[in-house]
């Protein structure tokens with residue numbers, strides 16, 4: 099078995115999406131914590147591996163991959179005993195990709211656009227438009243769920259992991275009203291039952307929420 103190393107920090111939603119995937123696949127890996135607040139992601143050694151200086155970063159025996167969505171796809175394709183978490187079927191995969199790209203470009207970005215200015219520049223005033231983007235993301239996710247148990251049907255896959263890592267962290271900036279978004283609440287409840295969910299996602303999400311909540315003022 100090649101050596102797999104995941105570089106990350108528990109509070110990061112995309113890192114937690116990769117942790118969920120690694121745990122679901124039961125792939126052994128080493129986890130190396132990168133202290134973003136101490137700038138460890140911008141040191142020479144890390145930049146050689148990921149010039150975009152983001153976590154998560156996967157090192158699979160010398161092959162470096164970053165962006166959580168790319169990492170999760172790669173891990174299932176390479177190490178999945180089945181393709182259940184990222185089916186090879188063209189249509190199923192296209193639907194999963196749509197949810198992954200939604201998370202990468204819309205859903206997680208609505209959070210990152212608020213959190214990053216706070217983490218690195220101590221910006222604590224958040225324009226209402228940025229909060230509106232978060233609410234729009236919740237609305238889309240609620241619609242995607244429709245009558246399904248999970249995001250693309252009745253089985254979970256990596257798009258559930260990526261979107262759940264974001265959704266469970268978003269209350270840091272906007273409470274997820276369970277009356278407006280009952281399907282998201284029920285879906286997260288189903289994922290919470292996974293034996294590895296607490297360690298891989300819930301604990302980090304709670305830490306993240308604690309860090310940001312009550313620090314921000316909407317203007």
Ligand code: GSF
Nearest residue numbers: 110111112151152153154165166167202
């Ligand atoms: C986003 C990673 C990211 O923004 C992914 O992997 O899915 N689309 C990428 N990571 C943040 C940490 S966090 O906010 O979760 C990060 O590494 N920020 C440091 C930086 O310099 O951008």
